[in-house]
Amino acid sequence: MLKNFIKIAFKGLLKNKAFTIINILGLAIGLATCLLIMFYVIDELSYDRFNTKADRIYRVNMDLKYGGNVSSFAITPPPLAATLKSSFPEVERSARLIHDAGVRIKKGDEFIQEEKVVYADSELFGVFTLPLLDGDAKTALTAPMTAVITESTAKRYFKDNHAVGRTLTLSNNTTYKITGVIKDIPSQSHFNFDFFLSIAGRPDASSTDWNNFSYTTYILFKPGTNLQQFQNKLAGLMKTQLGENFARLEKSGGYFHLNMTALTDIHLKSNRQYELGTNSDSSYVYIFGAIALFVLLIACINFMNMSTARSANRAREVGVRKVLGSSRGYLIAQFLSESILLTIGAAVIAVLAAWALLPLFNQVAGKHLSITIQTLTWLLPALVIIVLVVGVLAGSYPAFYLSAFQPINVLKGKIASGFKGGKLRNFLVIFQFAISIFLIIGTIVVYNQLNYIQHKDLGFNRNQVLVVKNVDVLPNTKLFKQQVKQLAGVKSASLSGFLPTGVVRQPDAVFRNRTPDPKNALYTEIWPVDDDYLPTMGMGLAKGRNFSGALASDSLGVVINETAARMLGILNDPLDKKVYRPSAQPNQPLKEFHVIGVVKDFNFSSLRANITPVVMMLTDDKGALSIKMNAQNPAAFIAQVEHMWTNLAPNQHFEYSFMDQDFDAAYRTEQRTGTLFLTFTTLAVIIACLGLFSLAAYAAEQRNKEIGIRKVLGASVSAIVSMLSKDFIKLVIISFVIAAPLACLAMYKWLQGFAYRQSIQWWVIVAAGIGAVAIAFITISAQSFKAAMSNPVDSLKNE
Structure with a gap:
């Protein structure tokens, strides 16, 4: 049975090559785009999750209101880490990092400026998962003037890779003995340093000054800790340690609050002063996730539209099959088989395209994504699910719609055909173009804001x-x-x-x-x-x-x-x-x-x-x-x-x-986001236009005789093109009316993240509307003009 379904499906797809190519191309572009965005989103969500105890690691932050200014810091006083470990039974371990300016390290005959340098507690390896390839994690950073370096750094400074026991000389003539070599820190980490110098060698390491804010403090909680109760204790801690200073601060209307950020939330949900790296924004993950879903929906809608639009061409096939005894269930299974087979073809092309485009995507997005064995463990099951869901979703309506034809009506020619007959099809065209217009408006707003940033008078001249x-x-x-x-x-x-x-x-x-x-x-x-x-x-x-x-x-x-x-x-x-x-x-x-x-x-x-x-x-x-x-x-x-x-x-x-x-460089994230937004919007519009192109072709085909009669009666080419295009243009205009206010609302909220921003100008909305109508008209008119120029004899000779 299954073999028969596949065989018939292959014949049906090969019989309509143009339909098959357009459908596979549209689905492949949609799936490839969806895959690339999935790689991006999963990478963003995986930050710091390589730590085996990531769910129990938190960073302590500081919020300060002082002298009328409100500031949020990722740093805390030096004695906080030791106090938390000794006085709070919930805390299993604590560790500190302090990142000053970079240092100059001697390599050969010259000193090289190294920026990825941090001072760290010996407890670092007990909190974070940083496997040592050489050295003892328990003692690596306990002594002053010791250092742990990454594997790639060891290769860079010592060609034979034997770094432990050797020394690094700084430009101030101080030397650090290398006591450990760790694996390179994964790129999905909110900090990424090459040199970890022992904090024990710093004069402020044992400071008890609670008014000094300079250290990044991490704590590892014991399993089962009540985080809310612990947070309540933090408020009392600072009040006790600062004493009169805390009272004076509160009396003046200020405050000093300690709070926590989960390790896995730092990259996407923390943009405080003195972060150890450049973090991203969770809103971008939501935006690109929505774009992936929208692009996939547009590709599915194309399939549904084109399959139902060509229903008249397959109506007699369905009628004959029913007369010969085919059940409705059999026909539904046949049409779903075609849909899933087509989706499998598109998925194979999409995977190859995503793999080929990954280096370019990495360059644009500033990522280091790759397809590894670990990637395949989730990619293959995800692809199977996507193929089944997309195949069934995209083929369900055509399957149920076509299989419901009554054979007597079909064989008498009473099945309504043409563009005007499909209300659901019209709704889907409106939906997909509303998404496209939404993305077009969003892209223009993002581009204008980035352009505004690039050319705004900042109060100083950064050129030359x-x-x-x-x-x-x-x-x-x-x-x-x-x-x-x-x-x-x-x-x-x-x-x-x-x-x-x-x-x-x-x-x-x-x-x-x-x-x-x-x-x-x-x-x-x-x-x-x-x-x-x-x-x-x-x-x-x-x-x-x-x-x-x-x-x-x-x-x-x-x-x-x-x-x-x-x-x-x-x-x-x-x-x-x-x-x-x-x-x-x-x-x-x-x-x-x-x-x-x-x-x-x-x-x-x-x-x-x-x-x-x-x-x-x-x-x-x-x-x-x-x-x-x-x-x-x-x-x-x-x-x-x-x-x-x-x-x-x-x-x-x-x-x-x-x-x-x-x-x-300070706005590189926004620039990359804008580029990705533009790229994915362009792909979404292309996919929508592929569907519209195919719909226009079938609409013209189904009205072939009407066009022939109109030409015989003297209708001009422009009149026929207008007749065939106006129904589609109406749908695009409706899409614009729906999408424009939603896009304005969404982009207004995005712009609120900038203290200095451009307002959404009226011409942006007008340009998006005119652009969408123009794109749709150009797409439709190619087929409409072809139909209008055809010889009426060819369409009327069988009458």
Whole structure:
């Protein structure tokens, strides 16, 4: 029986080659798109799940309201981890990480800047699953000046791969003994470091200062822990440890809260300050999951539409079979067999296409996806389920619809044919084009927002700014700056690692008077800069003046941004107003500073966030040298700067970037999302158009005689094209009316995630509607024009 079903199905599909090709192509594109998105979504959802105890690992966070500012941090005080383990019976283990700036490590004759460096507790391996290939996990990081490195790092620094027992030399001449080599950390981890240095060697490792926030703290709970009860205990812990400071903070209207984030939620649900890596957003997973479902639905709808549209062509076949004794159940099984067989063909093509496109998809999405044995363990069962569900879903309506024909009506020619006869088919066309229009509007909005980000006036000029990194390793940074300033094409140069596109920040408090009370505080960022900083960055002054190296008094002056002036209540008359900071010496009165200028607000973090206060001070900082240049040949200019660097520090690696590239990197996730959105929307529209093209062909075929009669009676080609197209265009217009408000609502909510955003402009909606109608008309008119140009004799000769 099954063999007979398959044999008949093959004959039926080969008999209608055009129908088969279009259907398989549409389903294959839909399934391939769905597979690629599934790879993406599963990868996003799998972060940190390689840890065998992932369900019991949590990170402790800190929420702080101080001086009018609300901040969310992924860091906590140094003594928290030990206190939680010793005082809370629910905690099985705790571990700390602290990630400062990168370090320079000697490799051969030069020092290489390594950014993937973190200081870690010896408890790290008891909390996380980081298998050691060499060394003892229990003792690897217990001693000071010891280090554990990854397998690939060991190969990079030691060609014979025998790293344990050897040493790493840092640029400050300190050495670390390698006590362990771990497997490379999977890419699906919220942190990914190559070097784990022992925290025991840090002077702040044993600090008991609960007002110092610098360590990332993880805890491993014992099985069966009541998390809500533990969370309630955290509030009491900080109140006890901070004492009077906590009381003063609450009295001033502020707060200090500790809370937890599950390890498996960090990547998608946490975007706090001082994260150990760049996290994603769960909304993108939902969006792409919905797109995958929509694309698959459109492909299924195409199959249903085309199968029911050609019902007239198979009506006599059904009638004859019923007369010869075929039961309805037999016919349903036959049509479902055809549907499933076609779906299997599409699935095979889809898998091959997804496999071939995976490298390109990885490049666009910034992923490292691959099809492995582990992938096949879920992919093959998923494909079987998809084939059965899609095959049955796509073929169910045609099967039941065609098998219900009464043979007497069929053989008398009383079965209604043509486009107007299918109400369900019309509904499905509306549904699939509503999805397509929804995606078109969404894509335009995303593109406009990303374009707005790229070209928004940020309050500084990031173009033509070369950033030379880690200049603190030079023996004389000021000499290097002066030499660079003498090069042709250099407008100015500034020594400071605190850049508008950077992530290194120094949050602190300034006070409105000499009383260090939270009521008088402004929690702000403190940026050490030199007198060339503002002109190099192209920042404008709203009031006052810039720093002057010739004025010794400017060492006690500050330049603040407009937001800081507004929150201090001095925006209208800021000059010579006083602000106060804690002295570097303990138990000393607050130090007085006077405001000499107000810089216009500039964006220095994500455009998702509002501008926060900044206080600039004339203080040495050797993190980077920013060079404002006007070089006609950037490559030659960089070579000149590198030559100067090599003369001053021949063994130090020269590293640079351009500020506009650093800015773009901050929005790489959004850019990749926009590209993927555009790609998948294009595929969805193509699949919808394939279905519409096939429907138009069958509609024209079923009205073949009507077209012939109209031509004989003098109808023009344009009139016939209009007649055949108007029914489809009406459906597309209805789709637009349904989809436009839904798309506007969804994209409005997406844009709310940006503090600085474009509104959804009216022309976006109009353009999407016109575009959808134009695409549909072009798709339909190709078949309509062909039908209108046909010879009426061919369609009427059998009459």
